Amino acid sequence: MGTMAWFTSPQAWAALLTLTVLEVVLGIDNIVFITVLAGRLPPQLRARARTLGLAGAMLTRVALLFSIKALSTLTEPLFTVSGLEVAGRNLVFAAGGLFLLAKGTQEIHHRLEGDGGDVPAAARRPTPRLSAVVAQIMLIDVVFSLDSVVTAVGMAEHLTVMVAAVVAAVVMMMFAAGPIGAFVDRHPTVKMLALSFLLLIGLSLVAEALGQHIPKGFLYFAIGFSLFVELLNLRAARSRAATATPSPDPPSRP
Numbered sequence: 001m002g003t004m005a006w007f008t009s010p011q012a013w014a015a016l017l018t019l020t021v022l023e024v025v026l027g028i029d030n031i032v033f034i035t036v037l038a039g040r041l042p043p044q045l046r047a048r049a050r051t052l053g054l055a056g057a058m059l060t061r062v063a064l065l066f067s068i069k070a071l072s073t074l075t076e077p078l079f080t081v082s083g084l085e086v087a088g089r090n091l092v093f094a095a096g097g098l099f100l101l102a103k104g105t106q107e108i109h110h111r112l113e114g115d116g117g118d119v120p121a122a123a124r125r126p127t128p129r130l131s132a133v134v135a136q137i138m139l140i141d142v143v144f145s146l147d148s149v150v151t152a153v154g155m156a157e158h159l160t161v162m163v164a165a166v167v168a169a170v171v172m173m174m175f176a177a178g179p180i181g182a183f184v185d186r187h188p189t190v191k192m193l194a195l196s197f198l199l200l201i202g203l204s205l206v207a208e209a210l211g212q213h214i215p216k217g218f219l220y221f222a223i224g225f226s227l228f229v230e231l232l233n234l235r236a237a238r239s240r241a242a243t244a245t246p247s248p249d250p251p252s253r254p
Contacts, residue, residue: 054174
């Protein structure tokens with residue numbers, strides 16, 4: 001079947017739809033990470049950071065797809081430690097997981113401790129540069145997208161279908177990242193949940209590197225349930241604020 005013959009193949013279109021949904025679902029953690037990183041930038045640069053970061057992430061995913069042969073070697077054992085066969089995939093997951101654990105812990109510390117007025121200016125946390133944030137988004141996306149890219153290679157027969165699914169998913173993420181980022185920035189408790197989510201993902205990546213698979217569905221359910229409870233709390237707080245009436249002023253005495 002030719003390169004463009006997949007246009008007339010129902011199986012190819014089904015694979016495209018399935019892979020696009022898969023990429024979007026597996027990109028939820030990536031959106032959370034992008035939101036946290038972009039939140040450290042000045043407000044006028046956040047949208048640009050999200051767009052550039054996701055565009056760069058799309059290029060890295062496409063590059064991974066075109067490196068299918070090299071990608072397959074990541075599952076080949078490099079050495080053995082205490083009976084555990086360590087492959088390139090394990091090393092990538094371990095590095096990405098440790099980075100997320102360190103980044104999440106650092107951000108939580110900053111949210112709780114902050115840079116108070118009694119902290120010397122030299123010791124205060126500097127505002128990151130746009131280029132540094134975009135580079136971090138692109139690098140961590142390689143870790144986040146590794147499993148989805150391997151899955152795409154196994155599900156679709158045409159490279160064109162895989163690339164189209166990645167592009168469609170990233171475009172959808174670009175539209176979703178802005179509203180999600182704005183919502184998280186408006187609600188500090190939701191941002192704390194997002195940071196906790198990063199810690200969960202980091203822990204799962206480290207566990208994966210050590211040969212212990214934790215289904216992402218469990219992690220998504222945990223953070224989804226926590227987010228649902230927090231949304232109920234926010235709604236209850238708005239209801240209390242709306243029904244609260246100021247106490248009447250005492251009558252003035254003559």
